[in-house]
Amino acid sequence: MQTLTRTITNPLIKDEVTFLKTSAETRGAYTLVEVKLAPGGGVPLHYHNSYRETFACVAGELSIQCQKDVVRLQSGQSAVAEANTLHRFFNQSPEPCRFLCRIEPGNPGFEQLLQINYGLARDGKTNAKGMPKGLLNLAYVLSLGETRLPGLLSVLGAFFKILARRAVKKGIAAQLQQQYVRF
Template structure:
């Protein structure tokens, strides 16, 4: 088995496909469940698709450059020091529409270990060449598993796939795939 994609005690993970990095500032366990706090370096053109969360809110604070946050149909362009909060059940995405990288903090309240594990697994799979060009796991059971644990619900066409992805995630748990992914990639708790 090849070595871990990131050193076991490192708090920084990188995604070679997206050319992004995440630093874990404070995990849910470290904050006694109050929040999960990460700092993200997002490449120009980087971001994620529209989605929502049922169990946690997100706050984005721009630290460097410019971060765009879409809330439903509204796009908010955050400059250094500005923030936006996304309540539970609110359709949103973040992205970098500038030509320069941006750096921002993302605070998830309450803390959500599954989201922290999702990041580590997907970034680890990216290092191992096991993701597509959108940095999503190629293996359908791995994809289902990370969607299952992340607390993320998709919108649009992807929302129609959510039940199938949830089923694949549950199958990944039953077959031990989830446990293997956890053991291989999750080192920050």
């Protein structure tokens, strides 16, 4: 019997995510992932409207930016990005780091966002910053995890909602789900 791996990798942002607990497994209370992040890896500034993220460094050093403040977490330290707080995580040390990220409440869309976006990155279907190529793909992926981006992209929020609905109507969403979502 083949076992289903719950680890996904993204070659662009240089990380590996293992799903320890999904929203379904915690009855919606939380999603818990372990992330291994290479030096120089990380994600751009963003925020989520309906859930908070708690980052707990397990090994190495993890940098967290919330609004304009940057903290460098060592093993055993944690930081929280509340809902609607602009944040990012990144590794500015010369060594890999490992951390836990707890999303509360759990969010199945966030879990799907990671699986789809990492699959697109592995297949060369994202730009150099890891954003899906094609506006319909981008809009749908962002809508899954209720992810909002600052700057010009934030102004386009309503437009992205329309595009996400179009991705569903055109079958693009179903195709992405079928191709990349495994659990």
